[in-house]
Amino acid sequence: MKRKQVAIKISDYSLKNCIQEFIDDCSIRNLSSDTLSNYMHTLSYFIDYTGNKSMEDVSQRDINDFTRYMRKKGNTDSTIATRLSILKIFFNSRGITFDYPPIKNKAPQKVPYTKDELQLLLAPPKRQTFTEYRNWCIANLLYSTGCRSSSCANLKIKDIDFINNTIYFSKSKGNKPYYVPLGSELKRVLKKYLSIYQHEDDDYLFITIYGDQLKRESMKLAMINYNKSRGVARTSMHLYRHTFAVDYLRSGGNIMYLKTIMNHHDIRITQKYLNIDIEDVKSNFDDYCPLNNMKRKAIKLNI
The missing domain is CATH 1.10.443.10 (Intergrase catalytic core)
Structure with a gap:
């Protein structure tokens, strides 16, 4: 009779599984629903681009190519910077460090309602x-x-x-x-x-x-x-x-x-x-200017 060999359990280190573990952990830490939604949206977008590869197969090139892809798709500098920040939080939580290209936010100033x-x-x-x-x-x-x-x-x-x-x-x-x-x-x-x-x-x-x-x-x-x-x-x-x-x-x-x-x-x-x-x-500068206020209070200045 052939003896049964011991089978080892292989952990699932796919991106999809690790992202779900990350979201679950964030939920336990009581992060807001808006934050969780933003995290999930960005990380799912990353998977759509790279495919559901193993965590150990994700490389610096994936980060760089994903950045170029977002820019090609018309994402604003602000959106790209936010998504890279989320990727950094996720990978750092798994002990993985990448270099993230600095993004200069050139978004125009908001004009208030008139x-x-x-x-x-x-x-x-x-x-x-x-x-x-x-x-x-x-x-x-x-x-x-x-x-x-x-x-x-x-x-x-x-x-x-x-x-x-x-x-x-x-x-x-x-x-x-x-x-x-x-x-x-x-x-x-x-x-x-x-x-x-x-x-x-x-x-x-x-x-x-x-x-x-x-x-x-x-x-x-x-x-x-x-x-x-x-x-x-x-x-x-x-x-x-x-x-x-x-x-x-x-x-x-x-x-x-x-x-x-x-x-x-x-x-x-x-x-x-x-x-x-x-x-x-x-x-209203004259109202708050320290020199003007000194004059008003009749403080003698030796000038």
């Missing part, structure tokens, strides 16, 4: 429909708080404290909950919106006409249609956030307070949102 556009977007509804009031309220909230679309979509009515004038964002980038002040004008808008339909404190703030949560992607589509219906060609939800940051500083707001309001972990991220030009700086 005053004319904002007047169109923030004006009270003329059409007496639930969706018009809802979208009007979303526009006002985005411009008043600078929150991200995901944070906006996950707001519940109980997160609005009308007594202490705060808004609690329980869902945010990096899963870091935070509070922002509730301004008097937004308070008025929210109370008007909440007065037009029946609700419970535990309900989501922004809902569909059937009472379900208005998910992030549906909210984006709703706001695209809303902006267009108001005569505004630009339809980015994120542009409300950018405009809030710029206008906050233009109004004399403190950049460190802005960092907190926008829930940034690094002041350099806050600074990247801004495109304050020299005319903005000149407009």
Whole structure:
């Protein structure tokens, strides 16, 4: 009788399997659903290009060729840089190091919504429909708080404290909950919106006409249609956030307070949102110039 030989278990080190293990680990570490989605999208894109080869067969040439492929397909510098960053995070987690070509982001500066556009977007509804009031309220909230679309979509009515004038964002980038002040004008808008339909404190703030949560992607589509219906060609939800940051500083707001309001972990991220030009700086320079203030306070200068 032929004796049965011992069979060894061969681990599956294919890209697909290792990527799934990586995503599972990120999920355990409680990374946000948006981050997990971005990771999965990029890593799947990489597999589509290279094929589901073994991890040990991935080479520096694959990284370089993939970079050239993305550029050939018309990906922006910002997109390429983001995808290479995700690849670096993934391969580093497996103890594999590659050289990643530096990508200079030549993306043009964002131009905030103009005053004319904002007047169109923030004006009270003329059409007496639930969706018009809802979208009007979303526009006002985005411009008043600078929150991200995901944070906006996950707001519940109980997160609005009308007594202490705060808004609690329980869902945010990096899963870091935070509070922002509730301004008097937004308070008025929210109370008007909440007065037009029946609700419970535990309900989501922004809902569909059937009472379900208005998910992030549906909210984006709703706001695209809303902006267009108001005569505004630009339809980015994120542009409300950018405009809030710029206008906050233009109004004399403190950049460190802005960092907190926008829930940034690094002041350099806050600074990247801004495109304050020299005319903005000149407009109230005399009010804040230290030399001018010394003169006003009658401090004697020996000059």
